[in-house]
Ligand SMILES: *Cc1c(COP(=O)(O)O)cnc(C)c1O
């Protein structure tokens with residue numbers, strides 16, 4: 001028998017007919033969206049769908065979960081592997097970009113196939129978690145590289161693995177002496193909070209220290225069940241951080257970001273990263289310009305506690321690592337929309353926003369606090 005979270009996962013829509021039956025789209029939409037689903041994975045957990053306002057076409061839950069015909073529009077600067085995962089995919093399941101830390105991707109399944117995802121071309125409902133021989137090779141690689149101190153479980157979503165598979169992986173990592181910490185990047189807290197059973201929480205507690213980086217983009221994604229899960233995780237000694245992706249129409253306003261970051265910190269989740277959207281093919285309808293992003297962050301600085309402010313970062317296209325957007329690593333180049341990026345390993349890259357489907361325009365600089373709020 002399925003447990004509650006498994007039920008929640010499989011009973012949500014995973015094809016256009018069930019999406020149509022849920023009332024989220026019209027029959028015309030269902031026909032128009034067929035080519036999008038031929039190209040990309042689709043699926044929404046029942047929990048996440050329940051957060052959607054069915055009457056609001058601009059609902060931030062809807063925009064992130066329901067496919068859009070614009071996903072088929074490619075701009076010349078967009079690519080399928082924007083952050084160069086392939087270039088750094090040393091052995092199977094691993095992406096080794098930084099000397100001291102490595103991504104381990106034990107599954108390519110997700111509780112929600114986010115329409116903006118930078119790995120959307122890779123993701124697949126496909127065969128069950130990739131363990132066996134591939135995992136053996138990945139573990140051998142970890143054991144052979146003493147410079148690696150941290151393993152970051154990513155994917156796909158690592159918390160879709162069964163407890164026994166997770167335990168198996170955590171035990172094998174725990175047996176490698178130079179691995180000092182494990183981090184889990186997950187969208188499950190916002191999309192499938194019933195996954196946090198007492199068994200899972202105790203499993204994480206037994207494998208301390210564990211950091212859980214919660215992917216949350218909008219305050220509406222923080223349900224009561226999510227808050228309860230965070231409370232239990234905190235009591236179990238799991239360090240809670242968050243990452244969000246800055247997106248047009250979803251969270252590109254000071255009001256939404258303020259509510260998001262303040263709610264997170266009030267729930268004991270420290271905002272860690274605000275990601276600039278990667279130039280993934282078919283995501284231009286979510287894109288915000290670097291100028292707009294910087295102006296938003298400048299506004300927040302004066303508005304909310306420093307403890308609630310994440311670092312605003314972007315990936316160097318091609319896999320040169322992350323840089324902080326509001327720093328000297330990102331500078332204007334010869335014309336509007338053209339930027340010069342300097343990566344943590346010295347890569348120098350020209351980043352042309354005009355090839356990514358955004359109209360560059362300067363936003364007005366943030367105004368100082370005027371005492372009227
Ligand atoms: C983002 C990322 C990390 C983690 O970077 P932090 O700045 O430590 O959060 C590690 N490996 C890869 C490949 C990444 O893309």
Ligand code: SF4
Nearest residue numbers: 110113114117156187
């Ligand atoms: S859960 Fe993460 S990896 Fe999966 S589709 Fe969403 S953003 Fe991409």
